Amino acid sequence: MAGTLNKVMLIGHTGDDVKMMYFEGGGSIGRFPLATNEDYVNKSTGERVTSTEWHNIVVRNKAAEICEKYLKKGDKVYIEGRLKTRKWQDTEGKDRYSTEVQCMEFTFLSPKGENQNLSSGGNAQQPEGQVSQNVQSNNNAISAEADSSPVVNQVEEEDDLPF
Template sequence: MKNTVLLIGNLGADPETRNTRGETTITTLSMGTSRPKRDSEGKVMKDAATGYTVQDTEWHRITCFNGLGKTVAEHATKGMLIGVRGRLHYSKWTDKDGVERYGCEIIAEEVQFLSRGKSAAKPQGDLELDDDVPF
């Protein structure tokens, strides 16, 4: 059996990075994914005013370690479209008030940038496409 998660969505905030005492870099992301909202009969719901499909958004906590985390922190920014491949990780802890808490996160093994990030230079003027380059 394999624990694999594949998600494509937008970052809800800029990545946050911290280092442990053991020099491990940990970068966390908040990623939103959306799907069409359905009514009790299973039909896709439309907004009465605009006619657009109503979306249900779910938020996911993504954790990246060391080199991957550094790369994500350097290039990713709020609103950017990314793809994540990783694994589910469940945690259990007791908070400062003695209440048992549970959480779920995705430990990223691969992050793909599907839109431009911080370091992408904005083109100046008109771009010319090379007809000799195959797509």
């Protein structure tokens, strides 16, 4: 295979509310932890074990603002993105590394009542400025498919071809 791939897909529960950072140029970043669980039975003891893995999620700009508004601690969410490792120095000057999931697409999976209307399209994609457009275009695409399907059926019924 000639190319490479850096893609992560997670379904989990948020471990905290989204923490926002705003920048002078108008950009923003939202960060939150996401927990994924694995259940299995320990063969030696026969008891059920749950193993939890924590992931650091980073969302940018308009998508971050949507997450801040609608995601709360404990909500279930689908995250799609890529892994990014950052190097930084702690207060003692030691090099530290942090691996994050740079979120490129998300879908809210927890029911939210009235708030569910905005996220029912469920997708918010980056790049910046296209988040609300993508949510809207997804909804339009769904309604367009629903409108066009009866037309296709009518054409098939009128066609008398034997094959």
